[in-house]
Amino acid sequence: MLSREQVRSAIRFACPPRPPRAFTKWWGEGLEEQYGEELSRFDAYEEDVTVVPFPCPAVTPRADGFYWRLPQLGERRKVGHDANALLPDWADLPALLAHLPDTEAPGLFDEAARRARAAHEAGQYVLIHHWSLMYERIWSFRGMQNLLLDYYDFPEEVHALHRAVAETENRLLLRAIREVQPDGYMISDDLGGQKSLMMSPATFRAFIQPYYRETWGIARAHDVDVWLHTCGNVADIIGDLIDCGLSVLHPIQKHTMDWEEIARKWKGKVAFLVGMDVQDTLINASPEAVRREVRLMRDTFDSPQGGFLYAAGNGIVAGTPLENIEAFLSECLSYGNDRQP
Secondary structure, eight states: OOOHHHHHHHHTTSOOSSOOBOSTTOBOTTHHHHHGGGGGGGTTSOOSEEEEEOOOOBSSOOTTSOBOOOOOOSSOOOOOGGGOOSSOOGGGHHHHHHSOOOTTOTTTTHHHHHHHHHHHHTTOEEEEEOSOOSHHHHHHHHOHHHHHHHHHHOHHHHHHHHHHHHHHHHHHHHHHHHHTOOSEEEEEOOOBOSSSBSSOHHHHHHHTHHHHHHHHHHHHHTTOEEEEEOOSOOGGGHHHHHHHTOOEEEOOOTTTSOHHHHHHHHTTTSEEEEEEOTTTHHHHSOHHHHHHHHHHHHHHHOOTTOOEEEEESSOBOTTOOHHHHHHHHHHHHHTTTTOOO
16 A cells, blocks of 8 residues: 555645555445455455445434434335425525534544544544435435525525535534544545536526535645546536546546546646446456556646545445456556556
8 A cells, every 4th residue: 555645645645656546446336236245355355445425414304413404204205316395485494504513523523533543643644424415415305306406496596505515514524624634535426417507507506516615625635535426428617627626537428428528627736536347448448458458547737746546436326347457456556556656
């Protein structure tokens, strides 16, 4: 494993010895069920980042108060995840705003702190991580289609909900910095589709960017790197994300963005946690084609100064051949590591 300082040297363009590996062994839907103990063959491929949990408020009541005051709806119709609204009526917003989750509930960070202490003692980089920050959290409350209309029909209510999420996140982040002392802070917001953003750049800048800037500013003020996972084509707002304080961007999704164009425009300005294409290459190609893709990733995004890390683009799903996973992990470890700066 790389040390904490070596991982930071990759993120901060200070000439790392090789690209770090993080989320390369992201076992996705159905993979563990398919292979079980066979996946233990990859235990030897250590990652260079220790990921510890960042607690998120529950959506159902808890005795310690660490939950969102959402209406407890009766039996819901079966719908897709993006249509399952937890706050279907804006009339329930005042009750949510009146009592935000108790971010001082006891023990929230105990497990993260325990794991972080062990990693720090070993000299490792610690990344505190949870999914869903602003856009994803809000549409989980309102339903995705509702929210995309709310930006136009109920802008004040949307901002009030964003403010509640941001205030809760900010308090939790400051507590994490005190109790866990992370080196990095990672969240997700899948802002892009296969072709473009899910909303206009102007909508992003009006409704999401101000809250990113505030929360990420807290992290950067405490010397914590900011990592963002966002699927899809987000090319139109990469500059905005950097302006908010982004340190590491994942996954630069293949088939949605032009790798060469993104590297040409943003190399040296943000670190790329580049994801192996799990939609096509890893599941359908030959092991040698997988190795070629790894080499292309590094050749496109890496430099002697750093700014490049290896990852899977998303969860590696059932149906992916074990020999392709082996080819991916082994090539990440070996390719180009004998090169001189």
